[in-house]
Amino acid sequence: MRKNIIKHALLGLALIGASSVTLADYSADDIAKGKALYLNKKKGNCIACHMIPDADAKLPGNQGPPLLAMKARFPDSTKLRAQIWDATVRNPLSIMPPFGRHWILSEAEIDALIAYLYEY
Numbered sequence: 015m016r017k018n019i020i021k022h023a024l025l026g027l028a029l030i031g032a033s034s035v036t037l038a039d040y041s042a043d044d045i046a047k048g049k050a051l052y053l054n055k056k057k058g059n060c061i062a063c064h065m066i067p068d069a070d071a072k073l074p075g076n077q078g079p080p081l082l083a084m085k086a087r088f089p090d091s092t093k094l095r096a097q098i099w100d101a102t103v104r105n106p107l108s109i110m111p112p113f114g115r116h117w118i119l120s121e122a123e124i125d126a127l128i129a130y131l132y133e134y
């Protein structure tokens with residue numbers, strides 16, 4: 015009985031995980047906006063610290079980890095969003111700017127970045 019409950023709970027989690035990936039059907043417009051922010055020195059400027067395997071993202075810095083295989087590593091987009099919104103929640107000493115908390119990026123801009131990170 016208990017085993018069954020655990021099995022179903024796990025199946026449920028797996029389905030939630032799968033749906034958060036399949037539902038994440040981002041528009042080309044959002045992906046392009048996200049990319050522009052990623053590269054923009056006055057806005058996101060993620061390129062200053064993060065390498066990303068996109069031919070247009072030249073000369074990245076390496077103070078942050080490379081942003082590879084984001085869909086596989088962050089299947090839950092709310093976790094990815096939380097990291098961009100305020101990196102200091104996960105790491106109080108983070109040098110990554112808290113883009114949401116400090117209003118560096120709008121909510122829509124953070125969404126566009128997520129689209130880019132998932133779909134580049």
Ligand code: HEC
Pocket residue numbers: 052058059060061062063064077078079080081094097098101102104105107108109110111113127
């Ligand atoms: C000043 C450097 C810096 C900038 C700019 C920066 N980050 Fe980060 N980022 C980091 C560091 C350092 C980490 C490692 C975790 C930590 O210390 O918070 C990190 C971690 C992350 C992670 C988690 C990666 C993983 O593998 O766990 C994501 C996702 C991320 N950053 C996305 C972004 C995005 C998107 C932007 C642009 C909007 C950005 N970062 C801008 C420094 C930076």
